[in-house]
Amino acid sequence: MAGDVQKLSGGCQCGAVRYKVTGEVGHPHLCHCRMCQKASGNFFLPLIGAAKKDFVWTRGEPAWFHSSRPVRRGFCGTCGTPLAFDTVGDDHIAFTHGSLDDVVAVTPVEQSGVEGRVPFYGHLFELSETLSNRDDLPGGIDDVSSTNNQHPDHDTDQWEVRGA
Incomplete structure (x- = not known):
């Protein structure tokens, strides 16, 4: 729910990059612009906003690509999962809805x-x-399940990146 104070966590598919949000979230939306389509490799990119002071990378750091001068997009440099949309100089960051542990x-x-x-x-x-x-x-x-290298949908104290 937009505006609610929550403790949300999420991260990339391989577990190399994780984050936590401890404050209010806002403006959860689906962006259909062509840049977001390309950045996500999909028809649209679901994003959620948070104040940077309430958003922390808890494991690893994303790689960044400047899709335009004012905007950079964060993604896992190991598995490629899109993670963030950051307007340079803004005090808010948007993170990808699908990277939440609890979507x-x-x-x-x-x-x-x-x-x-x-x-x-x-x-x-x-x-x-x-x-x-x-x-x-x-x-x-069964073969997919038994060889799954995906990080579980919760924080882990330790995680060895698999499948890289």
């Missing part, structure tokens, strides 16, 4: 950059649905 803890309240929204966006929920059984892979979902 349902915050609900988006707006869509921005809608001029870049893909024309089929409104029809995505009309598509057929299937579960991830991964029978297209040798060993199926």
Whole structure:
């Protein structure tokens, strides 16, 4: 919920970079602009804002790419997970909604950059649905599960990055 004081944590897929938010979050939104599409490799990029004083990197540091002069984007230099949108000189930072350990803890309240929204966006929920059984892979979902290198959705005292 936007504006609520929460203790949120999150990080990248491999666990090399982790963060914690201890204050209010705000403006959870889906950005459809072309830069956010490219930065996320997706149709839109869900972002949530927090004051920099309430946001701390707890393990590792992201790598940064300046997508424009005033904006840099943070990502894990090991696994590539998009993590942050930082307007240089601002006292707030935006972090990626999908990198939260508990993605349902915050609900988006707006869509921005809608001029870049893909024309089929409104029809995505009309598509057929299937579960991830991964029978297209040798060993199926069991092989994926038993060889999973993804960091768990909670903080860990120690974590050895796997699969790098």
